[in-house]
Amino acid sequence: MTVQGIGAAVRRKEDRRFLTGRGSYTDDINRPGQLHAVILRSPHAHARILGIDTTAAANMPGVVAIFTGADMAKDNLGSIPCGWLVKNKDGSPMAEPPHPPLVADRVRHVGDQVAVVIAETRNQARDAAEAIQVDYEVLPAIVDTASAANSGAPQVHEQAKNNVCYDWHIGDKAAVDAAFAKAHHVTKIDLVNNRLIPNAMEPRAAIGEYERGTGDYTLYTTSQNPHLIRLLLGAFVLHLPEHKLRVVAPDVGGGFGGKGSLYPEEIFVCAAARRLARPVKWTSDRIEDLTCNSQGFGEFIDAEIGLNGDGCIVALRADVIGDVGAYSIYPWTAALEPVQVVSFLPGPYRIEHYRGRVRAVATSKAPTGPYRGVGRPTSTFVMERLMDMAATKLGLDAKEIRLRNLVRAGEFPYKVASGIVWDKSGFQECLNAACDAIGYDTLRVAQREARTKGRWFGIGVASYAELTGIGSRISVAPGMPINTGTETANIRIDSTGAITAAFGVASHGQGLETTLAQIVAEHLGARFEDVRIVQGDSAAVPGGTGTYASRSLVLAGGAATLAARALREKVLNAASHLLEASAADLVAEGGKVSVAGTDRSVTFREVARAVYSDMGRLPPDARDELAATKTYDPVFGTTTSATHIATVEIDPETFEIRIGRFAVAEDCGRLVNPLIVDGQVHGGVAQGIGAALYEEVVYDDQGQINTGSLVDYLVPTACEIPPMQIVHLESESPTTLGGFRGMGEGGTIGSPAAIANAVSDALSPLAIEINELPVTPERLFRLIEAVRARDKT
Numbered sequence: 001m002t003v004q005g006i007g008a009a010v011r012r013k014e015d016r017r018f019l020t021g022r023g024s025y026t027d028d029i030n031r032p033g034q035l036h037a038v039i040l041r042s043p044h045a046h047a048r049i050l051g052i053d054t055t056a057a058a059n060m061p062g063v064v065a066i067f068t069g070a071d072m073a074k075d076n077l078g079s080i081p082c083g084w085l086v087k088n089k090d091g092s093p094m095a096e097p098p099h100p101p102l103v104a105d106r107v108r109h110v111g112d113q114v115a116v117v118i119a120e121t122r123n124q125a126r127d128a129a130e131a132i133q134v135d136y137e138v139l140p141a142i143v144d145t146a147s148a149a150n151s152g153a154p155q156v157h158e159q160a161k162n163n164v165c166y167d168w169h170i171g172d173k174a175a176v177d178a179a180f181a182k183a184h185h186v187t188k189i190d191l192v193n194n195r196l197i198p199n200a201m202e203p204r205a206a207i208g209e210y211e212r213g214t215g216d217y218t219l220y221t222t223s224q225n226p227h228l229i230r231l232l233l234g235a236f237v238l239h240l241p242e243h244k245l246r247v248v249a250p251d252v253g254g255g256f257g258g259k260g261s262l263y264p265e266e267i268f269v270c271a272a273a274r275r276l277a278r279p280v281k282w283t284s285d286r287i288e289d290l291t292c293n294s295q296g297f298g299e300f301i302d303a304e305i306g307l308n309g310d311g312c313i314v315a316l317r318a319d320v321i322g323d324v325g326a327y328s329i330y331p332w333t334a335a336l337e338p339v340q341v342v343s344f345l346p347g348p349y350r351i352e353h354y355r356g357r358v359r360a361v362a363t364s365k366a367p368t369g370p371y372r373g374v375g376r377p378t379s380t381f382v383m384e385r386l387m388d389m390a391a392t393k394l395g396l397d398a399k400e401i402r403l404r405n406l407v408r409a410g411e412f413p414y415k416v417a418s419g420i421v422w423d424k425s426g427f428q429e430c431l432n433a434a435c436d437a438i439g440y441d442t443l444r445v446a447q448r449e450a451r452t453k454g455r456w457f458g459i460g461v462a463s464y465a466e467l468t469g470i471g472s473r474i475s476v477a478p479g480m481p482i483n484t485g486t487e488t489a490n491i492r493i494d495s496t497g498a499i500t501a502a503f504g505v506a507s508h509g510q511g512l513e514t515t516l517a518q519i520v521a522e523h524l525g526a527r528f529e530d531v532r533i534v535q536g537d538s539a540a541v542p543g544g545t546g547t548y549a550s551r552s553l554v555l556a557g558g559a560a561t562l563a564a565r566a567l568r569e570k571v572l573n574a575a576s577h578l579l580e581a582s583a584a585d586l587v588a589e590g591g592k593v594s595v596a597g598t599d600r601s602v603t604f605r606e607v608a609r610a611v612y613s614d615m616g617r618l619p620p621d622a623r624d625e626l627a628a629t630k631t632y633d634p635v636f637g638t639t640t641s642a643t644h645i646a647t648v649e650i651d652p653e654t655f656e657i658r659i660g661r662f663a664v665a666e667d668c669g670r671l672v673n674p675l676i677v678d679g680q681v682h683g684g685v686a687q688g689i690g691a692a693l694y695e696e697v698v699y700d701d702q703g704q705i706n707t708g709s710l711v712d713y714l715v716p717t718a719c720e721i722p723p724m725q726i727v728h729l730e731s732e733s734p735t736t737l738g739g740f741r742g743m744g745e746g747g748t749i750g751s752p753a754a755i756a757n758a759v760s761d762a763l764s765p766l767a768i769e770i771n772e773l774p775v776t777p778e779r780l781f782r783l784i785e786a787v788r789a790r791d792k793t
Contacts, residue, residue, distance in 0.1 A: 004529075005522035006738075009675040012514045013533075014507075023251040026205040026222050031279035034207070035064055037269060038125035039282070040115040040132050041292065042107035045141040045364040045703020046154070049105055052115060053133040060131060062124030065276060067116045067268065069104025075271050086333050088167045094335065095165040097157030097362070099327040101264040101271075107136075108156055108326035109366050110705055111292035113264050118272055118280060141364040141703035145300060145323040149361045156326060156362040163362040165324060165334040170342065170418055171317070171355030179315035179353040183306025187390040192772040193378045195298040195323065195697035196690070198371055199715060200508070202253025203284040204293065208269030212277055217245045217270050224255040225546025227504050230538040232262045232331055238270060242538075245270075249536035252508035256687070257370030258293045259508065260548045262330045291708050295697055296371025298323035299341055299378045305386045311394050311404050315353040316417070318345055318382065322368070324360045329369035334360040337368055340375020346416045347383045348427040348465035348641055349405045354417030364703040370548060372687060373748040376466050381773065384462040384753035388760065389769060398461045398757070399440060402431055406463065422465055425639040425741075426667040426729045431463055433665035434643040437725045443647060443661075451765065456650035458762025462753035463643045468668075468742025469554025470637035485633055487555035488541045489563040491520060492627035493571070495612040497591070497605030499524065499531045501560060504544010505552040506536035509683075510744060511676040512552055518672055519557050519738070523564035524571075525588025526604060541629070550640065550742025553672060558632035558737035566628035574607050577622050638733040640741045642666035644685070644750035648758040655777040655784070657693055657759060659722045664750070667729040669741030674728070677743060681726050684747015690716045691748065692755035693774050 004010050017023050054066045086094040102113050115132055119125035140154040147153055148163040156163050180186065207220040217238070223229050226247040234245040252259065265282050272280040284292075303318035322338025329336070335358075342356035371377075391401040407414045412424035426433075435441075443459050450457035467474065472485030491501040501520045505512060517531040524531075534540045568588055575593035576583040579600055587596050594601035610617040611626055647660040664681055671677050694714040698706040707713040732739025752773055759780075760770040766787045772779060 005518055006670070006672050008518065008673065010514055010518060010528065010673055012511045012676065013517060014511065014513045025202055025251050025253060026207060026220050027283045029207055029220050029250065031207060031209055034279040034281050035118050035120065035276065036122040036125050037272065037280050037282040038117050038122065038129045039113050039265070040117065040129045042103070042110060042112040042114055044107055044136055044138055045110050046139040047107050047136040048139060049103065049107065049114065050135040050137055054115065057117060057128040057131040060124065060128045062120040063117060063128045064120065065118045065272065066132070067102060067118070067272060068114070069100055069102040072100065072102045072268065072271065073104065086166065086335050089169050094333065095157065095160035096328065097159045099330065101267040109364050110703060111288070111366060112326070116268055116272065118276065141701070143364060143699055143701055143703050145298070145321055145361050145363055148363050149321065149359060156364060160362050164359050165328060165362055166360035168335070168339060169355065169357040173355055176315050176317050176353045176355040180306045183314050184309045185307045185390065185393060186304055187386055187393060188304040189382070189385055189389060189769070189771055191301045191303070191382055191385065193297045193299045193381055194773060195295045195368065196371070196695040197290055197295050197697055197713065198256040198258030198293060199290065199713070200254030200256060200258060203286060203289045204259060204263065204265070205283040206266045206269045207279055207281045208273035209279040210270070210273040210277065215244060217273070219245065219247045219266060219270055221247065221249060221266055222252050222259050223247070223249045223546070224252065224260045224506055224508055224548055226506055226536055226538045227544040228331070228546050229262055229266065233266060233270065237267055247538040249506045252506065252536070255508035256372045257296065257374065257548065260370050260546070261294055261332060286710065287708055290713055291705055292366055294329050294367050294369030295325070296368060297337070297378060298368050299338060301341070301378070301382050303382050303386060305390060307390055307394070311396055311401055313349055313351050313405050316346060316351050317355045318342065320356065320358045322358065322360045323363050323365065325363055325365045325367035327367045329367045332370055336370060337375050341378045343418050343420060344376045344379040344466070345383055346418055347380065348407055348422070348463055349383070350407055351417050356418065365699055372684065373745045374549065376464065376745070376749045377688070377691060377752055380462060380464040380749050381753045381756060384757055385770070388757045392764070399431065399435055402461065402463055403428060406431065420467065421636070422639045423733065423735050425465065425641040426731055427463065427465060427641050429729055430641050430643040430665040430667055433727045433729060434645045434663045437665060437727050438645050438661055438663035440645065456652060456762040458648050458758040458760065460646045460648070460754040460756065460758025460761055461643065462750045462757060464750050465639055465641040466550070466746065466749060467637050468550035468640045469634050469736055469740070470549060470551060471634040473636050485635070486631050487559045488543055488629065488631045489556065489559035490541050490627065490629040491524070491560070491563045491567050493567070493604060493608050495608050497530065497603060497608045499526050500534060501531060502534040502540035503556045503559070504541050505547045505556045507547060510547065510552060510680065511673070512556070515553055515672045515676055516556055516560055519560045520564050523561050524568050525590070527591040530591055530604070550744045554634060554638065554736050554740045554742050555632055557672065557740050558634060559630055561737050562630035562632055563628045566630060567626065570624050570626055570628065571604065571607055573624065574611055574618060574622055575602055577618050578602050578607065578610055632737060634736045636735060638669065638736045638741045640666070640668050640743055640746060642746050642750050644754040646751070646754040646758045648755065648762055650759065650762050650780065655780040657775060659689065659755065662722045663725040665727040665729065666743060666746055667731055667741070668743035668746070669731065669733040669736070670739040671728060671730055672740070677728065678726055680744050681747050682724060684745065685724060685751045686716060686721050688748045688751025689720060689755065691773060692752040693776070696774050
């Protein structure tokens with residue numbers, strides 16, 4: 001291993017420009033002749049548009065154009081497709097209600113796009129948008145998810161009967177029912193995981209540019225997936241060959257899934273740029289981001305497990321209703337989040353019989369979409385609450401019941417009842433390592449002492465497993481005909497010996513510029529500081545699908561490995577002529593090629609000069625361009641597992657929940673950069689704390705969002721984040737090149753369940769179970785007051 005190669009705790013390359021304010025984000029970009037777009041959004045959750053009067057707005061200073069839904073339809077941009085090839089369990093197609101870039105007839109959530117004003121300045125566009133008059137006929141809002149699925153409820157879309165966009169199930173009902181009938185113990189729970197918002201530091205933005213002479217478009221956008229946006233926007237919306245559209249995602253200030261979809265704004269800035277022959281820029285404000293971006297979670301789950309007399313699970317069943325909002329998010333579909341809940345519900349446990357049903361239900365709210373962890377924070381919350389409740393019923397410790405049910409080392413590969421196959425990962429090892437790190441047995445003693453003093457002190461455990469770095473044989477959402485399982489790397493050495501490595505992935509805070517440079521340097525034999533990483537530009541490599549689903553390091557790292565090795569062979573071949581030695585006797589390291597066992601060497605720069613400039617030094621057949629392009633497909637992907645353990649104490653006066661200690665033991669395979677891995681764990685746990693204790697999107701009965709600003713929508717600050725103990729098992733994946741496993745989402749998957757279990761454990765003397773997230777002081781107050789009232793009667 002070189003000093004700054006794989007395994008080294010190298011400081012991030014990108015941090016210098018970020019910390020000194022020299023990053024280049026979409027809103028920092030200004031194109032010559034640029035116009036500004038501001039959207040008029042619906043103030044109603046559900047209403048019919050009877051008329052739009054733009055006369056006064058059109059005559060205001062600086063206004064260049066105003067577009068409505070009718071204008072978009074003229075450009076054949078009437079709807080964003082969403083349903084792909086997704087089928088319900090009965091074989092019927094998923095309901096595919098239209099999602100227009102601008103609404104022409106009926107708005108379906110607060111913030112729906114009604115019109116766009118294009119003006120010389122943003123403030124002029126804002127003023128004009130306020131002058132547009134819209135005549136609405138207000139319709140009943142569909143807010144309660146369970147009621148929305150009832151017969152006779154108001155319909156969000158006529159195409160979705162009873163507002164059910166998708167209905168799917170897995171498992172043999174008869175076999176599961178029979179297993180439950182034989183179970184010695186049955187534990188049931190009804191859970192709610194409320195909506196939250198990705199809430200990245202950087203709001204979304206987009207700039208559309210059109211070149212009349214060539215008919216080419218360029219879109220600058222805050223996206224996690226520039227190649228995917230190029231495919232969707234070009235082929236399916238603008239009806240273009242891909243080479244006519246370039247999509248660039250410059251520095252992106254966080255995504256968390258909320259910047260992983262195609263949004264209406266990206267469509268109409270391109271359409272308006274073509275209409276007006278000038279670049280058009282749109283930048284969201286924080287209220288727009290909180291109101292209109294895709295949101296996460298919104299699940300209601302009825303679940304139960306059956307156990308035998310030894311405390312081993314024999315059966316599991318669950319019914320999941322997902323609140324998917326007003327539209328099916330493109331391209332992931334309304335099925336994405338709720339189906340992932342059902343698919344991952346068995347988790348890392350040995351469960352022979354399982355049946356799960358899922359319904360994706362439309363409501364008068366912003367669409368739900370991918371959020372860091374996608375379904376698995378909810379599935380882990382459900383399963384880990386069931387495990388703790390069963391342990392209490394059976395008189396077992398939380399650790400012990402998990403040890404009895406976790407897949408063991410000799411049982412891999414293990415196919416869970418939902419059909420997912422786990423490759424070898426440290427399920428039990430993570431549990432034991434986390435318990436050792438936090439001193440689990442000692443904590444239990446301390447807890448008993450705390451309870452003698454009347455303190456509400458709890459310990460929570462959560463174990464999970466996830467698929468990461470998924471390959472071409474596993475789709476992200478059912479029926480999606482999009483390749484999400486490959487990644488391409490193009491690496492080249494220029495005439496100065498400098499190295500440029502281009503990828504289809506797009507970093508939005510993960511440190512990919514550093515980790516990918518480490519992999520390239522390691523396998524090419526280059527110096528880390530000589531490697532430049534290019535990403536986020538659809539023109540950089542032929543294909544790619546971006547950054548999501550804990551895939552970037554596994555797939556891009558695999559592609560980087562293959563391309564670097566291929567390029568290294570070219571370098572060695574050229575250097576063999578310069579050094580008059582066999583290529584097999586050469587070693588490339590630190591930007592030099594040396595003859596093994598001697599002091600004879602040439603630098604990469606000297607090799608490049610011989611290839612590109614001093615051509616007389618090499619025979620013609622040795623002057624091969626110093627570049628290589630390789631694509632990597634892990635086929636199935638790999639398994640990442642972890643255990644989170646949290647301690648909490650509850651203030652009996654204010655019901656504030658204070659997290660004391662937090663430990664994570666994670667098996668994410670071979671570590672490229674331990675600093676970055678630890679940072680990902682810290683950041684993920686911080687978001688998980690938000691989901692567990694603070695973050696919730698609240699709508700009133702009329703579909704108005706009551707948490708539309710950061711005054712009302714709470715996120716944890718540094719004061720609420722505890723110190724963390726992190727243990728890495730680092731067992732190399734047997735199924736991926738380099739032994740890497742993905743790990744970017746794990747913090748948000750395990751921590752909410754661990755905290756929920758800790759709170760429930762703290763309140764176990766009151767027999768209170770936590771069945772809804774976030775666990776706010778108000779919810780605790782109501783639960784505790786209900787117990788006190790019951791005890792008085």
